[in-house]
Amino acid sequence: MPQQSSDAVTLNNITKTYGETVAVKELSFSVKRGELFGLIGPDGAGKSTIFRILTTLLLADSGVATVDGYDVVKDYREIRKRVGYMPGKFSLYQDLTIEENLEFFATLFGTTVTENYSLIKDIYEQIAPFKTRRAGKLSGGMKQKLALCCALIHRPEVLFLDEPTTGVDAVSRKEFWEMLQRLKQQGITIVVSTPYMDEADLCERIALMQSGSILSIDTPAAIKQAYPDELYAVKSGNMHQLLKELRAYGSCYAFGEYLHVSGISENALAGYVKEHTDVVIKKVAPGVEDCFIRLLLKHE
Amino acid sequence: MNEKAITCKGLTKRFGDFIAVDNISFEVNTGEIFGFLGANGAGKTTAMRMLCGLSFPSSGEATVAGYDVFTKQESIKKNIGYMSQKFSLYENLTVKENIRFYGGIYGLTNAELKEKGEGLINKLGLHSESKKLVGELPLGWKQKLAFSVAIIHQPKIVFLDEPTGGVDPVTRRQFWDLIYDAADSGITIFVTTHYMDEAEYCNRISIMVDGRIDALDTPANLKQQYKAETMDEVFYALARGAKRSAD
Numbered sequence: 001m002p003q004q005s006s007d008a009v010t011l012n013n014i015t016k017t018y019g020e021t022v023a024v025k026e027l028s029f030s031v032k033r034g035e036l037f038g039l040i041g042p043d044g045a046g047k048s049t050i051f052r053i054l055t056t057l058l059l060a061d062s063g064v065a066t067v068d069g070y071d072v073v074k075d076y077r078e079i080r081k082r083v084g085y086m087p088g089k090f091s092l093y094q095d096l097t098i099e100e101n102l103e104f105f106a107t108l109f110g111t112t113v114t115e116n117y118s119l120i121k122d123i124y125e126q127i128a129p130f131k132t133r134r135a136g137k138l139s140g141g142m143k144q145k146l147a148l149c150c151a152l153i154h155r156p157e158v159l160f161l162d163e164p165t166t167g168v169d170a171v172s173r174k175e176f177w178e179m180l181q182r183l184k185q186q187g188i189t190i191v192v193s194t195p196y197m198d199e200a201d202l203c204e205r206i207a208l209m210q211s212g213s214i215l216s217i218d219t220p221a222a223i224k225q226a227y228p229d230e231l232y233a234v235k236s237g238n239m240h241q242l243l244k245e246l247r248a249y250g251s252c253y254a255f256g257e258y259l260h261v262s263g264i265s266e267n268a269l270a271g272y273v274k275e276h277t278d279v280v281i282k283k284v285a286p287g288v289e290d291c292f293i294r295l296l297l298k299h300e
Numbered sequence: 301m302n303e304k305a306i307t308c309k310g311l312t313k314r315f316g317d318f319i320a321v322d323n324i325s326f327e328v329n330t331g332e333i334f335g336f337l338g339a340n341g342a343g344k345t346t347a348m349r350m351l352c353g354l355s356f357p358s359s360g361e362a363t364v365a366g367y368d369v370f371t372k373q374e375s376i377k378k379n380i381g382y383m384s385q386k387f388s389l390y391e392n393l394t395v396k397e398n399i400r401f402y403g404g405i406y407g408l409t410n411a412e413l414k415e416k417g418e419g420l421i422n423k424l425g426l427h428s429e430s431k432k433l434v435g436e437l438p439l440g441w442k443q444k445l446a447f448s449v450a451i452i453h454q455p456k457i458v459f460l461d462e463p464t465g466g467v468d469p470v471t472r473r474q475f476w477d478l479i480y481d482a483a484d485s486g487i488t489i490f491v492t493t494h495y496m497d498e499a500e501y502c503n504r505i506s507i508m509v510d511g512r513i514d515a516l517d518t519p520a521n522l523k524q525q526y527k528a529e530t531m532d533e534v535f536y537a538l539a540r541g542a543k544r545s546a547d
Contacts, residue, residue, distance in 0.1 A: 041468070042439065042440065042466060042467055042468035042469075042471070043438075043439040043440075043466040043467065044438050044439055045468075139340070139341055140340050140341070141340065163466075166465065166466060167340075167385075167462070167465055167494065168340060168494070169338075169339040169340045169494055169535075169539060170339075170494065170496060170532060170535050170536060170539070171339055171535070171536055171539045171540055171542070172339070172340065174536070195465075195466045195467070195468075196495075197469060198532075210468065240480045240484075253470075253473050254473055254476060254497075254500075254501060255497060256496075256497035256500040256530065256531070257500045257519065257520075257530075289469050292468075292469055293469050293470055293473075296468060296469070296470045297470065
């Protein structure tokens with residue numbers, strides 16, 4: 001029975017093990033309707049397992065989960081009609097053309113390409129000039145756009161995207177996220193996973209994940225605000241040496257052009273770097289990546 | 301000795317009508333960390349394959365570790381290390397077996413293998429895992445191990461093709477510690493990445509667009525040249541104009 005819930009997705013104490021490996025451990029969270037929700041974490045965090053449980057492709061060992069109000073075990077047929085899923089690995093038919101793949105998926109879901117064309121128009125137009133080309137012969141970026149069209153053609157309530165931007169260059173990643181923002185405006189709930197910390201800021205809420213558990217779950221702004229320390233960006237003429245030295249005194253790691261340092265006062269810091277040339281020390285606001293690193297180190 | 305680790309002049313690779321690598325010229329200094337950036341399909345992998353002695357250029361000239369890419373491919377292979385996210389270690393061999401296997405291929409003696417192997421396991425803190433199958437290790441450990449194995453024969457140059465993809469932010473930085481240590485020991489590093497913060501860790505970087513190298517300098521100079529705050533902006537300014545995209 002469908003429930004009139006404000007949540008598009010709920011997980012309650014979900015656990016999944018593969019042999020001795022615990023992929024997902026007593027996980028609970030929910031995603032609101034219309035939300036753009038990000039699962040942020042490295043390989044092995046359990047992101048794909050969650051997607052496979054929610055799309056009814058895998059049974060959890062224990063716990064309860066719902067999608068669009070339906071139970072993932074009892075009501076799997078209903079869920080399959082209502083979700084769009086783009087797995088991490090390209091899974092369309094390589095021997096079918098762009099056009100044929102799209103029509104095939106529309107037919108599977110009992111609809112037509114024309115009926116929901118408005119939803120995919122922006123994306124499909126970018127690959128339409130190649131519509132007679134076989135999917136196997138497409139570039140990475142084009143495959144990704146086709147897969148997104150196929151996942152959307154039945155106008156799903158919830159769209160699951162498993163690492164859609166992994167291995168994709170910075171420009172294509174940006175374009176992909178612009179597409180997601182437009183889909184969100186059309187009212188589709190989107191659950192997306194990524195190992196890229198910079199993409200976390202583009203989600204409304206995020207769960208930072210590691211080894212099957214959630215380390216923190218909130219809006220990116222709230223997660224950043226909860227960072228407890230002062231954070232400094234430091235650089236000098238010899239970065240590698242500086243990194244090795246400062247590690248002795250507090251938390252210090254490379255962060256692009258600068259090192260990010262916490263747990264050391266600004267005065268003490270100025271003292272430690274006085275042997276260095278071209279020193280810059282400035283206070284910076286922590287990003288999601290800083291928060292994640294802090295949580296990971298605390299966990300170890 | 302101040303010879304160049306890599307020299308490359310007018311290097312070109314054609315596949316039929318398609319020019320994958322279009323007349324690129326650059327040099328990499330010995331001991332340098334050189335970042336080789338570019339959008340998907342820009343031609344990075346093709347260029348790297350020529351430099352590793354795995355494919356012949358259509359035209360141009362290049363030397364790697366002093367050896368010519370046309371005539372000395374086998375010498376190049378002996379003097380370089382290589383790892384990528386896709387190809388690294390044998391998953392169904394243990395940590396120790398992988399070390400023995402790769403060390404053996406690179407011609408290490410049994411005594412060297414023992415010494416280097418133990419040193420490597422110590423450095424990575426893999427004692428309790430040394431008899432585990434590599435397939436059972438978390439990705440971050442696998443990648444650190446793969447890198448250490450790729451330089452077990454102390455090559456002159458190591459080629460790293462997106463070594464940190466999908467790895468957590470802490471492990472990613474530990475991986476760069478290993479890169480710096482290798483560079484300190486005199487190994488030249490040639491690395492590709494999609495993480496723009498990692499571009500900052502390189503001494504110099506090149507950015508490929510549609511088969512050409514459109515920019516090459518230190519990160520600081522590139523940011524100045526493109527009036528950008530971050531390498532991300534520099535990359536975006538250059539790669540946005542790309543005409544082609546591929547895997």
